[in-house]
Amino acid sequence: MNFQELISQRESIRNYDPGKPVETEKLRRVLEAGRIAPSAANRQPWRFYLISSIENLTKIKTCYQRNWFQDAPHILVVAGKRSAAWVRPYDGYNAIETDLTIAMDHMILAAESEGLGTCWIAAYEPVKLHATGIFDDDEEIFAITPLGYQKAGFQKRGIKDRKAFDEVVSFV
DSSP states (O other), X not given: OOHHHHHHHOOOOOOOOTTOOOOHHHHHHHHHHHHTSOOGGGOOOEEEEEEOSHHXXXXXXXXXXXXXXXXXXXXXXXXXXXXXXXXXXXXXXXXXXXXXXXXXXXXXXXXXXTTOEEOOXXXXXXXXXXXXSOSOTTOEEEEEEEEEOOXXXXXXXXXXXXXXXXXXXXXX
């Protein structure tokens, strides 16, 4: 599929098959998409955690209590160190959020191209995530997503409720 089809068909998935883990090759391609993402001044202030073991999934899944989240065979966590990110000298803007957003978006689109479901989650409890002992104390957890195959029979909605082109684009 071409890129326009990919971004048009991608949607947040809230329906995962817990009994169907993703093949290692596909997981590596998704993670590689994040690894090669651009970052300000090429600082790459990120770390990607692919949680797949039952023990760590059990710990991680306490941070977000939706039933569909509990079914995911993998959880991808994007974290970074603010101290490692580029800082704009004029006003002190730290690019950590921008860098991690780009990396996460690359991985979500790569997952879609592999036939996998994701759902960007920001409504997790960061204190619970840090309490798992998986992450460094100075890492900020930026976003998480379940990663996996949809349950058999699941159909995407196929309809995106978006503002009209002219409402969001200005040619000046």
